[in-house]
Amino acid sequence: MVPIQSLDEFYSLISDNDVAVLLVKTNGCSVCDAVEQQLEDGAVEDPEVPAVRIKLEDVPEFSGEYLVFSAPTVLLFIEGKEYWRGSRFVRFDEMNQMISSYKAE
Known part of the structure; x- marks a missing residue:
């Protein structure tokens, strides 16, 4: 999994991709x-x-x-x-359903 080291890297990711998933974690x-x-x-x-x-x-x-105060948090950007x-406790089925819905449009 590719690490993001700055907000600029993150902004580039979401501007370069229609859909992206981000895991926010702590040590x-x-x-x-x-x-x-x-x-x-x-x-x-x-x-x-x-x-x-x-x-x-x-x-x-x-x-x-992005108001993320607990870890882990998974964010889906479209x-x-x-x-x-x-x-x-991340419901990946819910997230995948959102991705599928977007791609079907």
């Missing part, structure tokens, strides 16, 4: 590691959708910008806007 968070592993193992069913991660310790301003969010 020492075992649930974050489990969610990251699920994403790496194909939790995003569409292989064309990039899934990346950002650590709040590396980009602390992301927390205030056309540069947050479309769906899941925290702690």
Whole structure:
């Protein structure tokens, strides 16, 4: 999973891709590691959708910008806007349904 190191990298990601998935995690968070592993193992069913991660310790301003105060949080961006969010126990089926709905339009 590709790490995002700055807000500029993040903005480039969501402007370059119609759909993108972002995992927000923290150091020492075992649930974050489990969610990251699920994403790496194909939790995003569409292989064309990039899934990346950002650590709040590396980009602390992301927390205030996107109101992410708990980890793990998975954000789905469609056309540069947050479309769906899941925290702690992430329902990937819900997220994949949103992606499928968008792609079907």
